[in-house]
Amino acid sequence: MDLILEGIIKAFQLLVSLDDEVLGIAMLSLKVSGLATLVSLIIGISVGTLIALTSFPGKKILVSLVNTGMGLPPVVVGLFVSILLWRNGPLGFMELLYTPGAIIVAQSIIATPIVMGITIGAMQNLPSNLRLQILALGATRIQMVWMLIKEARLPLMAGVMAGFGGVISEVGASIMVGGNVRGYTRVLTTATVMETGRGNFDIAIALSLILLLFCFAINYILTYIQQRERPR
Amino acid sequence: MNRIFRMLSLFVPLLVLSATATVTPGWTAEQKTLILATTTSTQDSGLLDVLLPIFEKQTGYFVKTISVGSGQAMKMGEKGEADVLLVHSPDSEKAFVAQGFGINRKLVMHNDFIILGPASDPAKIRNAKSAAEALKAVASSGSLFMSRGDNSGTHAKEKGLWKAAGINPEGQKWFQQTGLGMGETLNVAAEKKGYLLADRGTYLALNKKARLGLEILVAGEPKLLNIYHVIEVNPAKWPKANNAGAKAFGDFMVSKKAQNVIRTFGKKEFGSPLFFPDAGRLPASLGL
Numbered sequence: 001m002d003l004i005l006e007g008i009i010k011a012f013q014l015l016v017s018l019d020d021e022v023l024g025i026a027m028l029s030l031k032v033s034g035l036a037t038l039v040s041l042i043i044g045i046s047v048g049t050l051i052a053l054t055s056f057p058g059k060k061i062l063v064s065l066v067n068t069g070m071g072l073p074p075v076v077v078g079l080f081v082s083i084l085l086w087r088n089g090p091l092g093f094m095e096l097l098y099t100p101g102a103i104i105v106a107q108s109i110i111a112t113p114i115v116m117g118i119t120i121g122a123m124q125n126l127p128s129n130l131r132l133q134i135l136a137l138g139a140t141r142i143q144m145v146w147m148l149i150k151e152a153r154l155p156l157m158a159g160v161m162a163g164f165g166g167v168i169s170e171v172g173a174s175i176m177v178g179g180n181v182r183g184y185t186r187v188l189t190t191a192t193v194m195e196t197g198r199g200n201f202d203i204a205i206a207l208s209l210i211l212l213l214f215c216f217a218i219n220y221i222l223t224y225i226q227q228r229e230r231p232r
Numbered sequence: 233m234n235r236i237f238r239m240l241s242l243f244v245p246l247l248v249l250s251a252t253a254t255v256t257p258g259w260t261a262e263q264k265t266l267i268l269a270t271t272t273s274t275q276d277s278g279l280l281d282v283l284l285p286i287f288e289k290q291t292g293y294f295v296k297t298i299s300v301g302s303g304q305a306m307k308m309g310e311k312g313e314a315d316v317l318l319v320h321s322p323d324s325e326k327a328f329v330a331q332g333f334g335i336n337r338k339l340v341m342h343n344d345f346i347i348l349g350p351a352s353d354p355a356k357i358r359n360a361k362s363a364a365e366a367l368k369a370v371a372s373s374g375s376l377f378m379s380r381g382d383n384s385g386t387h388a389k390e391k392g393l394w395k396a397a398g399i400n401p402e403g404q405k406w407f408q409q410t411g412l413g414m415g416e417t418l419n420v421a422a423e424k425k426g427y428l429l430a431d432r433g434t435y436l437a438l439n440k441k442a443r444l445g446l447e448i449l450v451a452g453e454p455k456l457l458n459i460y461h462v463i464e465v466n467p468a469k470w471p472k473a474n475n476a477g478a479k480a481f482g483d484f485m486v487s488k489k490a491q492n493v494i495r496t497f498g499k500k501e502f503g504s505p506l507f508f509p510d511a512g513r514l515p516a517s518l519g520l
Contacts, residue, residue, distance in 0.1 A: 087472050088312050097313075098267065098296045181296045182281070194299075197415030198276050199442035 010202030011209050021183075022203070026210050029187040032100050033168040036107030040163050043108075044115025045156065049145060051116075052123030053131075063120055069113025074106075078173030081106045085177065098179040103187065106173040111163035118159035122152040157226050161219050168214060188214075266293045266477035269305035269314035271385055272413030274460070277433040277506050279497055286493065287484045293477045301384025301413070309333055309463070312470030316478035317463045318485070320431075321385035322515070323392075325461055334463040340485045341494050341507040342459045342518060345389055346435060347450035348418075349375075349427040357427070358449045364397040366450045371399045374406045376426035380417050381409025389458070390429045396455075422446050431458045433498070433506035440502055457518055459510075462486070486511035 014022050051062060084090055085097040085105075096102045126148060134144045149156070171189035178185035180194055188211045195204040274280050275297060284295050298305075298314065302321040308314040310333045317334065319325060328334050347366055349357065355373040360366035370377050379401070380387040394401055401407040408426070410417045414434040421428040422444040432451075438444060450456075462482045467475035484490050491509035498506035510518070 086311065086313055088470065092472070098298065179296055179298045181298075182284075184294075184296065194275070196419070197272070197413050198278070199415060199419070199438035199440075199444075201442065 004205075007202045007205035008209075011206030014203065014206040015210065019206075022206060022210070024183060025186050025188055025191050025207065026214070028100065028185075029168060029189075029211070030214065032103050032174075032187060033107060033164060036104045036111055036167050037160065037164040039104070039108040040111035040115045040167075041160065044112045044159065044163070045119050045149065048116040048119025049123055049149060052120045053145065053148070066113050066117045066120065070117045072110055072113060073172070074110055074170040074174075075172030075176070077106050077109050078176030081109065081173065081177050097177060098181060098185060100178065100185055102177040103174050103185060106177045107167035107170065110170060110173060111167045114166055115159045115163045118162060119152075119156060122155035122159070123148060125155070126151055154226050157222050161222050164218055165215055169211065264293050264477070265296055266316065266474055266481060267296050267298060267308075267314045268316050268318060268481065269298050269300060269308045270318040271302050271305065271320055271460075272299050272415065273320070273386070273431045273434045274318055275299035276413060276415040277437045277498070279433070279494070279507060282497055283485075283490055283493055286489065287481060290484065290489075291477075291480050293480065295481070299413075301380070301382045301387065303383025303385075303388065306333075309465045312465060312473055315465055315474040316481045317465070318460060319385060319463065320458055320460045321388045322459055322461070324388060325463060329463065332469060333466055335466050336479070336482055337461050337463045338482055338486050339510050339513060339515060340460045340462050341491075341509050341511075342457055343432045343507045344451060345386065345429055345456040345458050346432050346448045347427060347429055348421070348435065348444075348446040349449045350425040350445065351447050352425075353447075353449060355427065358447075360450050363393050363450055363453055363456055367393055367397040367399060370427050371397070371401065371404070371406070374404075376424060377401065377407050378417055378421040378424065378426040378428040379407060379409045380414070380429075381411045382413075384414070385458070386414060386429060386431060389456075393429065393455070418442075418444060418446070436498065436502045436504070436506055454518070459515065459518065460507075 051059065051066070081102065082097060085094065085102055086092055087095070087097065096105065130148065130151065131144060134147050139147065169189060171193060174185075174187050175190045175193065178187065178190065180186050180190040188207050192204050192207045192211070195201070195207065270280070280297055284297065287293070288295060298308065300308070302319040303324065305314065305317050305319050306321070306324060306328050309317050309328065318340065325334075325337060329337050347357065347363060349355070355370045355375040357366035357369045360369060379390055410420050412420070414430060415438055417428060418430055418435060418438050419442065422442070435448075439446070462485045464475060464478040464482055465473045467473050491511050494507050494509040495505060498504070
């Protein structure tokens with residue numbers, strides 16, 4: 001019990017004093033996972049909308065695959081991304097392994113199916129006549145798609161939350177492709193693992209608290225908007 | 233349209249963050265980076281946190297430390313995914329160099345392995361004459377033994393000790409493998425009150441902070457020495473490896489400056505040094 005209490009006290013000291021290293025790690029986490037979420041939103045929403053609004057043979061299989069991808073284990077992604085990015089691997093010329101860029105790539109791969117799956121679900125839940133109505137009112141196809149995305153924005157926000165929450169709390173891929181390099185690719189989760197291994201439980205607890213705080217803050221903002229805009 | 237803007241405003245922080253992210257120096261791969269594959273003990277004890285900034289300042293290289301077990305570190309070297317290794321698994325290191333994967337293997341430092349266990353010492357190995365005898369006692373009493381199980385240098389040493397004791401612990405109920413680093417395995421053994429083989433450096437560093445409740449029961453045998461070498465990955469085999477940096481790192485590790493840091497590292501905090509510098513010495517002088 002002492003350990004936990006001391007840990008929490010030390011954690012708050014680190015937070016209040018804005019310890020440079022801890023702050024740097026926290027900012028890097030936010031940047032990397034924020035950017036990965038952004039990438040996953042661009043790909044996930046556009047492709048997800050396309051899949052939802054068109055019909056083609058094999059659609060059910062594709063949607064099942066996307067839904068399976070929503071539970072893609074981060075370590076599996078980490079393993080394959082490292083193999084691809086190895087210096088002497090197929091994409092080695094990019095010199096991306098053990099850089100923050102590599103973590104963004106891996107996390108984008110983790111988050112994209114999550115956003116895509118939720119997008120498909122959200123779009124298919126819209127009333128089926130809506131498309132016809134919009135088109136009948138003289139909208140172009142692009143305007144129609146835009147209206148539909150706007151209409152589905154509330155469930156889509158759940159996609160943002162799930163995607164961001166998934167990648168910022170992920171450790172397996174980050175440690176494999178990032179390498180937990182101090183001051184460079186060390187993010188909240190990998191630092192927590194390392195500090196625990198070093199017996200620095202206080203720092204580990206501080207890092208965990210920051211991680212929880214981030215998750216809460218992002219979800220609070222999104223939930224707030226979602227609730228305020230509840231359709232009448 | 234208002235709503236759309238409101239929704240977009242959500243992503244603005246993300247966009248701003250990503251924009252600042254892209255201009256952060258060192259964001260993309262630099263030319264002067266050096267990949268150091270090393271063991272968990274050098275990182276978990278905190279030694280590299282002291283040594284690397286000095287090296288980086290002196291040479292301008294940016295060191296990416298990938299801290300894994302010695303076995304995995306050498307695998308990375310074999311595949312040309314690392315530039316330089318700092319490892320402690322002498323037998324496999326010799327094979328690594330003999331097969332042409334590494335060059336310029338240099339003795340850097342040593343400390344020693346210790347056998348730790350709970351204070352109650354159920355297998356009665358305290359004051360055992362040798363590590364082999366202690367392990368025999370652990371096995372015959374069926375006391376829990378935690379193994380790294382990760383092909384690290386410590387794991388290799390442990391396997392050698394079991395062999396010397398004439399026991400095959402694999403698959404025994406009392407023998408468990410964590411597959412984790414030294415620090416984590418110490419934590420697990422402390423929680424489960426098991427015996428384990430650990431390097432003294434990591435144990436001292438961790439025990440100070442985490443109060444493990446494990447005691448040093450067997451130590452001091454020449455067989456239990458834990459010797460660290462630096463090895464450059466062979467650039468003839470892997471042209472992409474940064475050999476200039478690897479060479480600079482190897483030379484730095486045996487330089488007077490680094491050796492002095494190693495000599496004093498941890499003395500103040502832990503009462504005794506965690507590592508003993510050995511640059512220029514022959515392995516034979518360590519009693520091997």
